[in-house]
Amino acid sequence: MSVQAASSNRQGGRKIIAQNKKARHDYSILDVYEAGIVLTGTEVKSLRLGRASLVDGFATIDDGEIYLRNVHIPEYTHGSWTNHEPRRTRKLLLHRGEILRLIGKTKESGLTLVPLSIYFAAGKVKVEIALARGKRSYDKRQDLARKDADREVRRALGRRAKGMD
Structure with missing residues (x-):
């Protein structure tokens, strides 16, 4: 892959892995948050290969914590028995104030949390989630x-x- 092709999917120091283009069509985006994500080693390796799908993904709030559900990160091809489950539930890392704000806003009718993109920022995997109305x-x-x-x-x-x- 050429240097120009490698930098073409980077935006402001971000290397975009996957985007959910359908989310902007199906939802009115009210607010956007950047969250860290708890991953295993083989998930990060699979993401480094640029493999992920956000198509059916959504976020839920359980016991004061936010979880990303139904996001598909395929198994790492060179992984062993320690490989991860492709559609497992993954915890999102946000500040307590942001979580409390999201809890309050999702109590309103018709608001949901939708992932917009997964990307690398300074070597860390980040998820851009949006507070959206269908x-x-x-x-x-x-x-x-x-x-x-x-x-x-x-x-x-x-x-x-x-x-x-």
């Missing part, structure tokens, strides 16, 4: 219509700037 189907259609309209405006302005219109 969108209705008409909200999704309105967002798509707005994106299409913006795209058409940009195209028209680009053509006009080039003197094509």
Whole structure:
């Protein structure tokens, strides 16, 4: 892999492993938090290979602690009998004040915790979780219509700037 390709998936010192693009489509993002995650050795090795899926992932609050559930980190190919379970529940590491704030906000109706991305920051695996409210189907259609309209405006302005219109 070339140096340019390796740095193309880095954003501000972050090496992104996996993103949940569908989350931004299905949910209105209200607030974003960065959390550490408790992992085993083979999970970190598997993540270093860039293998993870956040598609069905979500976070829950149990006994004052936040857990990431249903995130798929495949088994490390060179692992032995110490290999991890791919969809195990993983504890998230946040400050106590952030956890208490999230507990209060998730008590509101319709709010949930959704993972947006997993990445390496300064050698540590971090998870970006969002406090989100589920969108209705008409909200999704309105967002798509707005994106299409913006795209058409940009195209028209680009053509006009080039003197094509």
